[in-house]
Amino acid sequence: MRATASYSEESRFGLRSRVGVVSCCMSLANKITLTRALLIAPTVICLLMGYRTIALILFVVACVGDIVDGMVARARDEITTWGKVLDPAADKALYVSLFCSLFVMGEIPVLPFALFLFPQVALGLGALVLRFGKQAVQSARIIGKLASVASFAALAFLIARWPGAIIILYVAIALTFVASADYLRGAIRIQSNV
Secondary structure, three states, X not given: OHHHHHHHHHHHHHHHHHHHHHHHHOOHHHHHHXXXXXXXXXXXXXXXXXXXXXXXXXXXXXXXXXXXXXHHHHHOOOOOHHHHHHHHXXXXXXXXXXXXXXXXXXXXXXXXXXXXXXXXXXXHHHHHHHHHHOOOOOOOOHHHHHHHHHHHHHHHHHHHOOOOHHHHHHHHHHHHHHHHHHHHHHHHHHHHHO
């Protein structure tokens, strides 16, 4: 009987420790990031079904959430490794899924689509290799933030069918390539220090 009681207590303590880890990972900032990620599917569906205004609103809400989650993380001192991985992953998933949708709809030519997609996939794979191979995560830098802002503007213009969208897209592509080179340089530095 005593063995059963101690096993039960260990189970409870094991459960508690796992709950503690989950609650640590699920800070308010990370919950906002997950909410942004959950907006991806409805945004894409609205865009593909022709509800462009709703798609634009959902997209803007998701992007505002990107700003808010960063502010919350810094204000509440909740910057976590999980958040450093989840936040850019949500951004990339949002941008890539919308660009793919617009490409399938015939609204983005092949060349800018391929030029945008290549560094996004490369950055995502590079982040995974660093995270799981070297247990390292790179923090966001200003050039990456500028590339995100340009990508946001390009997508907003493309979704709304405002003039100048393709020009803004090429600016976003150029900044993304510069951000990718900066990220690669940082990854090489981390690799050589580990």
